[in-house]
Amino acid sequence: MVTLAEVARHAGVSASTVSYVLSGKRSISAATRERVEQSIRELGYHPNAGARALASSRSNVIALMMPLRTDMYVPVMMEIALAVATTARAHDHDVLLLTGEEGPEAVRRVVGSGLADAMILMDVELDDARLPLLRDAGRPAVLIGIPADPSGLTCVDLDFTATGALCVEHLAELGHRDVAVVGEAAAVYERHTGFAERTRDGLRARAAELGVRLLHRPCEGSYAAMAGTLSRILDERPGTTGFVVQNEAAIDPLLSLLRQQGRAVPEDVSVVAICPDQVAVQASVRLTSVAIPAHEMGRRAVELVMARVRGERGERLELLPPRLTARASSGPAPAAR
Amino acid sequence: MVTLAEVARHAGVSASTVSYVLSGKRSISAATRERVEQSIRELGYHPNAGARALASSRSNVIALMMPLRTDMYVPVMMEIALAVATTARAHDHDVLLLTGEEGPEAVRRVVGSGLADAMILMDVELDDARLPLLRDAGRPAVLIGIPADPSGLTCVDLDFTATGALCVEHLAELGHRDVAVVGEAAAVYERHTGFAERTRDGLRARAAELGVRLLHRPCEGSYAAMAGTLSRILDERPGTTGFVVQNEAAIDPLLSLLRQQGRAVPEDVSVVAICPDQVAVQASVRLTSVAIPAHEMGRRAVELVMARVRGERGERLELLPPRLTARASSGPAPAAR
DNA sequence: AAGGGTTGTCGAAGCGCTTCAACAAGTGGT
DNA sequence: ACCACTTGTTGAAGCGCTTCGACAACCCTT
Numbered sequence: 001m002v003t004l005a006e007v008a009r010h011a012g013v014s015a016s017t018v019s020y021v022l023s024g025k026r027s028i029s030a031a032t033r034e035r036v037e038q039s040i041r042e043l044g045y046h047p048n049a050g051a052r053a054l055a056s057s058r059s060n061v062i063a064l065m066m067p068l069r070t071d072m073y074v075p076v077m078m079e080i081a082l083a084v085a086t087t088a089r090a091h092d093h094d095v096l097l098l099t100g101e102e103g104p105e106a107v108r109r110v111v112g113s114g115l116a117d118a119m120i121l122m123d124v125e126l127d128d129a130r131l132p133l134l135r136d137a138g139r140p141a142v143l144i145g146i147p148a149d150p151s152g153l154t155c156v157d158l159d160f161t162a163t164g165a166l167c168v169e170h171l172a173e174l175g176h177r178d179v180a181v182v183g184e185a186a187a188v189y190e191r192h193t194g195f196a197e198r199t200r201d202g203l204r205a206r207a208a209e210l211g212v213r214l215l216h217r218p219c220e221g222s223y224a225a226m227a228g229t230l231s232r233i234l235d236e237r238p239g240t241t242g243f244v245v246q247n248e249a250a251i252d253p254l255l256s257l258l259r260q261q262g263r264a265v266p267e268d269v270s271v272v273a274i275c276p277d278q279v280a281v282q283a284s285v286r287l288t289s290v291a292i293p294a295h296e297m298g299r300r301a302v303e304l305v306m307a308r309v310r311g312e313r314g315e316r317l318e319l320l321p322p323r324l325t326a327r328a329s330s331g332p333a334p335a336a337r
Numbered sequence: 338m339v340t341l342a343e344v345a346r347h348a349g350v351s352a353s354t355v356s357y358v359l360s361g362k363r364s365i366s367a368a369t370r371e372r373v374e375q376s377i378r379e380l381g382y383h384p385n386a387g388a389r390a391l392a393s394s395r396s397n398v399i400a401l402m403m404p405l406r407t408d409m410y411v412p413v414m415m416e417i418a419l420a421v422a423t424t425a426r427a428h429d430h431d432v433l434l435l436t437g438e439e440g441p442e443a444v445r446r447v448v449g450s451g452l453a454d455a456m457i458l459m460d461v462e463l464d465d466a467r468l469p470l471l472r473d474a475g476r477p478a479v480l481i482g483i484p485a486d487p488s489g490l491t492c493v494d495l496d497f498t499a500t501g502a503l504c505v506e507h508l509a510e511l512g513h514r515d516v517a518v519v520g521e522a523a524a525v526y527e528r529h530t531g532f533a534e535r536t537r538d539g540l541r542a543r544a545a546e547l548g549v550r551l552l553h554r555p556c557e558g559s560y561a562a563m564a565g566t567l568s569r570i571l572d573e574r575p576g577t578t579g580f581v582v583q584n585e586a587a588i589d590p591l592l593s594l595l596r597q598q599g600r601a602v603p604e605d606v607s608v609v610a611i612c613p614d615q616v617a618v619q620a621s622v623r624l625t626s627v628a629i630p631a632h633e634m635g636r637r638a639v640e641l642v643m644a645r646v647r648g649e650r651g652e653r654l655e656l657l658p659p660r661l662t663a664r665a666s667s668g669p670a671p672a673a674r
Numbered sequence: 675a676a677g678g679g680t681t682g683t684c685g686a687a688g689c690g691c692t693t694c695a696a697c698a699a700g701t702g703g704t
Numbered sequence: 705a706c707c708a709c710t711t712g713t714t715g716a717a718g719c720g721c722t723t724c725g726a727c728a729a730c731c732c733t734t
Contacts, residue, residue, distance in 0.1 A: 048451050050388070050394075050396060057387075074412050075411050078407055078415050079407045085434050086405065086438065096432065097418065097434040099423055102426065113383045113385060223619065249619065253589075253621060259597065260596065282560065283560060284560035284590060
């Protein structure tokens with residue numbers, strides 16, 4: 001391996017000069033810089049990450065802690081992860097992938113060993129066991145998701161309360177008076193991940209304001225589960241003309257079931273989904289949806305965490321405003337036509 | 338931060354002794370070990386990763402290079418990534434997440450900087466630009482997928498040729514004589530990722546042997562694309578009674594379309610999918626499928642790469658045997674009943 | 675009782691980089 | 705012509721760990 005010392009010798013300067021060319025922390029004459037850069041290229045030099053981390057106590061790595069689960073919002077997780085990796089590279093950092101499984105212990109390990117300069121946590125629960133550690137570890141950290149008490153922390157998330165509200169508004173404007181919500185799997189509510197609850201609260205609050213009758217039911221992502229949930233919904237509220245679906249795995253089953261029952265979308269019933277845009281346009285009916293801006297969430301998380309690495313302080317809660325895109329799955333309520 | 342020197346002082350031994358307790362590379366008396374471990378616990382010591390990497394020239398990190406794409410086999414990628422992360426931890430290593438986007442440059446960077454001891458590459462193309470670098474970088478590397486020339490490399494993958502063969506066999510045994518294959522999106526074949534081609538070859542070869550007429554059509558993962566592909570298939574081969582689906586995003590659309598056309602599964606047509614088991618059981622009909630053993634692939638990749646880190650040499654091509662699970666989507670061909 | 679092995683511990687030399695204090699050389703104000 | 709700066713460069717001191725050779729202390733052999 002080529003070392004900095006060899007580059008220095010080759011360029012006829014001292015090691016510190018090479019280091020300053022690399023970091024830009026001191027001014028270097030154009031001529032010297034040129035010569036050093038030339039040597040670096042010729043020798044194919046790459047700074048040793050370990051040595052750099054040791055000397056500077058900065059690893060240029062950020063850790064991303066991801067849920068170890070493949071049964072739920074996989075596309076969203078994946079997109080966030082890739083956005084994090086891409087954005088981190090743009091800030092000259094790399095990403096260390098941790099699984100949620102390790103829990104608080106991973107936080108301790110990564111912080112303690114200086115493996116990463118900062119952390120991004122996904123799948124944050126309302127009362128997450130990792131939070132106390134983060135708060136007093138004093139390492140930069142950003143949560144994707146919002147815990148019950150976000151004080152002293154930095155969080156990014158889609159504004160799910162507003163998302164819920166937006167969905168009802170859209171349906172209410174189209175004249176729908178009976179709306180059913182196909183929520184996430186019951187397990188999601190039980191884990192108290194927050195976003196599902198906030199969506200539900202947003203839906204309920206706005207529905208009450210607008211005089212819309214709302215029925216909220218959790219639902220697993222399989223066809224069979226959706227079939228059961230749908231029949232129970234229609235039993236209880238036969239007049240339902242609007243659906244809001246949060247569990248993206250339930251979308252295809254729902255559309256398929258509605259078609260089977262001879263209910264046309266959007267003529268007879270309207271469907272609004274909360275899902276990544278890509279999912280919305282691939283469905284059998286192009287779905288009116290509120291996008292989950294996974295890429296944006298990952299990108300902002302990195303930007304916020306980088307700001308903290310650079311020394312910025314203070315807590316911060318960044319809620320991304322939801323955007324609803326009307327596509328082919330929603331239309332005027334039958335009664336209102 | 339607590340350092341090894343402080344632990345040594347606290348335990349009343351030298352720094353090297355602490356180091357040997359940690360690494361187990363020299364024998365240490367039970368009494369001393371005990372005392373040192375006690376001090377480590379009391380002080381909450383974590384070895385500094387940078388210093389360790391510098392001194393030992395081993396980072397205990399393996400890099401995972403993942404395609405930057407969210408339109409294709411997402412669940413498989415995700416499951417592989419999580420399996421890699423989990424297995425790596427079991428070997429006391431961490432995982433650095435790289436995106437395919439950076440290409441060969443990332444290989445050079447990671448190898449050159451000693452950021453990672455080894456690499457695992459996904460989404461390997463037949464003539465991948467990263468391979469020459471890997472071959473002479475001399476760092477341990479494992480490919481998930483198989484390039485045109487795997488010499489000097491270690492590869493793991495599902496045996497897609499055998500997978501194709503297995504699908505046809507299953508349908509042939511049930512008496513199907515006209516089988517249509519819904520392949521991956523055309524772009525996948527154009528990128529020459531290998532697995533799609535190998536599956537097709539396996540299907541064709543076995544079909545020829547068994548006297549099955551085979552129609553292979555690439556297909557995007559959207560409902561609209563599937564609708565088009567299906568109608569073209571049925572135009573061309575109205576007698577088609579068996580389907581093999583490789584593009585998992587096309588599965589739900591296909592089932593939905595068949596139902597709409599009044600073709601019952603499995604009474605009128607049989608469907609065999611090539612997809613993760615989880616997808617197979619969540620569909621509207623529990624699908625007969627050949628599983629893509631994503632977890633196993635990730636796990637084996639790590640095990641193989643760890644063996645190389647430990648010094649094992651030689652090339653190796655590990656093909657995981659496909660397993661077909663008969664579920665509710667395949668049955669005797671109508672003519673044969 | 676002497677020699678030859680083990681076993682357990684230690685001191686010191688680095689690993690390759692960053693960064694600080696120091697200094698040489700040039701710049702401009704007076 | 706002098707001082708006070710600014711600019712560009714350097715040497716040396718670590719950062720916290722691993723690892724090698726050395727060495728004491730003990731155990732068997734003979």
